[in-house]
Amino acid sequence: MRLAACLSTAAISSAWAASAPATVRVDYQHSGDAKSEQYAIERVLIEPLPWPGNLDKRIDQTNRGVNKFEVRDAVSGELLYSRGFSTIFGEWQSTDEAAKLKRSFQESLRFPKPEKPVTVSVLKRDDSNHFVPVWSVNVDTDAQDVIKKQADSGLKPIPVHVSGASADKVDLLIMGDGYTQQEMAKFEADARRLAKHLFTVTPFKEHENDFNIWAIAVPTAESGVSRPSTGVYHASALGARYDVFGSERYILTLDNQALRSIAQNAPYEFIEILVNNQTYGGGGIFGQFSTAAASSDWSNYLFVHEFGHHFAGLADEYYTSPVAYQSTGQRNEPWEPNVTAMKDPAQLKWKQYLKASTPLPTPWPKQVYDEASRAYQKKRAELRAADRPEAEMNVLFKTDLARSTQLLNSAPHRHTIGAFEGANYESTGYYRPEMQCIMFDRSEKFCAVCRDAVAAMIDLYVPAKP
Structure with missing residues (x-):
């Protein structure tokens, strides 16, 4: 365990708790089917521990997530807190089951306790990737029906x-x-x-x-x-x-x-x-x-x-492994920072990394990769159908990683940042920044674009370095 200089964990926790506001949690139901969704508030709680976040970092400007929630002063409309997020419901909407029935999922929003009543709003991206309001509820965190005390669980981190x-x-x-x-x-x-x-x-x-x-x-x-x-x-x-x-x-x-x-x-x-x-x-x-x-x-x-x-x-x-989601056939620009539909190559998300000489799309040995992947996926399905030991599957995974790494290492654009077709579970129409990344296969490193995306999220939570 690493501790800040001359401070015990207890001292750190005590200093934090003395100055932090309480933590509010709004639990609600998110329900619907493939073509509709509804929201309904369930309860408002004050959690046992103070707010863990930095109060100078209350507004999210990273533009991540399918959704975003905002907490605004109920009278003035001042934005007090915001965060992007995605939901399990949103993933379920893309499954076959969502076309057949309605389901409800419980979700939560957490934010530092405000001094006055607030309006909590959930926003969702439209087809142009703009956030638009889909639900809002007024919350008075001092109201009588707010759960302000819970039984001691006895759990200690x-x-x-x-x-x-x-x-x-x-x-x-x-x-x-x-x-x-x-x-x-x-x-x-x-x-x-x-x-x-x-x-x-x-x-x-x-x-x-x-x-x-x-x-x-x-x-x-x-x-x-x-x-x-x-x-x-x-x-x-x-x-x-x-x-x-x-x-x-x-x-x-x-x-x-x-x-x-x-x-x-x-x-x-x-x-x-x-x-x-x-x-x-x-x-x-x-x-x-x-x-x-x-x-x-x-x-x-x-x-x-x-x-x-x-x-x-x-x-x-990746795009060759089976997933639960069903493709719509559309190729809208994804909000995620590391994949693109490349509607406008001149405005590529990671254009700051591009060299003038880099072709878009950027060639890579995709046909060879795809042929080997089909054979690999067939073998994977056979092992699973035969209920073979997990050790055999692990050998297959390692063999596949070694095969793809060798193939990519010999490719002309191995260390190029460009736009390589095949990403976001789709073989065509979506592009990734580099040939290999921990988000592409079971390799060990993030590509440069993913590294930047991670660093930007860290910056949202920690004070700026002097």
Whole structure:
């Protein structure tokens, strides 16, 4: 554990708590189907711990997320707080199920307690990528029906990496699910191991002292989380599971209330859930949480890749692996900073990196890559259908990574920043900045554009350097 000079964790926490406002959480229901959505407020709570964020960094100007929420003074309209985010509901809307029925998902908005009544609004991007209001509710955080005190859970966070007062740091909470009481030491070791790995990856490495990392877990009766496609069902405090939306490797929890009730016992702005399983899997929702299988051979990669989604709003750059989402066939410009539909090559998102000599689109050995990927995906499906051991799948993953890395290393534009077709789950029509990146395959590094996107998000939470 790293501590600020001459300060204990308790002293840091005490100084932060003395000056910070309370934390408000608005829980609401987000429901609908593929073509409609509705919102309804459920409750307003004051969380047990003070606001962990920097009050000088209240307004989000990063332009990330499908949605954004704003907190405004109810009388003057002054903008007091804003953050971009995405939702599980938004992902579900693109699945086959959403075309057949309506579902409801619980979501939460958290912000520092205001002194007066406020209007809380949710905005959503339109087809032109502009945020437009879709729902608002007036909130008086001093009203009688606001939940101001909750039973003591007895949960105490483990300080994994503490660099200073929460107001001056990015607070990441690592949560565990599927760890029995006898495995609590394993959870702490997993959390420390993966936090340590995060700080070996640029740009997190260079910003290690801008982070606090905490860990918390509620023991489960059985080891591991549910994996319905294999008939495995385990009860757990967070309800994390595989097979979300029918995608076997996709791990999420749909129990937002359980997540928030446990998380509120630690200072946090971001959450990564470790599931105590060996089977490869994970997930990440911008501004909500990310997940990773802690005992997988690929846990280091999963932890960083999925955190890239959750923390920085990075898009997946791969396009050959199966996903739960259904393509609409449209090629609108994505909001994510690392992929583009390249409607206007002269205004490419990352044009500051381009050389005048770089062709757009930028050629790469796509045909060879695609042919090998089809063979790889066929073998992957065969292993899964035969219920082969996870070790065989890991060998396949490693072989595929070595094959693609060798192919890309020999390509003429290996170190070029351009626009390489194939990204955002689509083989054509979307482009990524570099041939290889941790958001493209299971490699170890972010590309330059992703590094900038991560650094910009860190800047949103920590004070400017003198």
